[in-house]
Amino acid sequence: MQCPSCGSDDTQVTETRPAPKNELRRRRVCQACKQRFTTREQIAAPQLKVEKRRGSSEPYDRAKLHRALVRVCSRRPVTEATIDELVNRVEARLTKAQLRTVGWARMVELVLDVLRPVDAVAARRMEADYLDEAGAVRLSDAPAAEEGAGPQLGLFGDDDA
Ligand SMILES: [Zn+2]
Structure with a gap:
């Protein structure tokens, strides 16, 4: 801004x-x-729901998306204002698409799309948490070994699962 x-x-x-x-x-x-x-x-459309990995859905939460971005951008030269702008861009795309429900995988792709040009390192951190080796968004539950470590980002509701 x-x-x-x-x-x-x-x-x-x-x-x-x-x-x-x-x-x-x-x-x-x-x-x-x-x-x-x-x-x-x-x-963004206040009615928008995000489908979680385990099949349930929850209302879109701007604060959650913001927190996830703050975390992957930690110690990176990305200002609070830029993170705010990234969230705005994701919301603008969601609003434009006029969706009622957005899949969790689509949401991760949207976030990566806007994050990559801004900070490649932060984008790779997000990829490491959300993409599998083939570069596809991981839809299955995290491996058991990672389960105990807790969610890396807490993006879109996985933190309360
Ligand atoms: Zn000024």
Whole structure:
């Protein structure tokens, strides 16, 4: 999100509130010139459900996707604002597709699509957790050996399984 005052894209969200018409009202501060401004952003279809690996589904949760990205981007030069932008891009695609339910595998592919051009290392971390050796999204349960280690990312509900 670009600063309307100086054009820097290094801005940080300081507050997020729901607004009418499926929008979010965000207060942001520019890290370059300290200008504060407010944006309205479209959020994904609130009815969207994500099908989990074990066959059940749960409502799409923006915070969960955000946390998963924060984790794979740890110690990478990816700012909080960029992660926010990645989530927006995934949501924009979901909204455009007008889906009611999105498969877990499709969701992982979408996230990788937007993450790869931004940070290849973070994308590889996500691939390591979600793709098998052939590069396909792993749909079966994790091997028993990994089960005890707990979910790596907690993406889309696997953390409560
Ligand atoms: Zn600025």
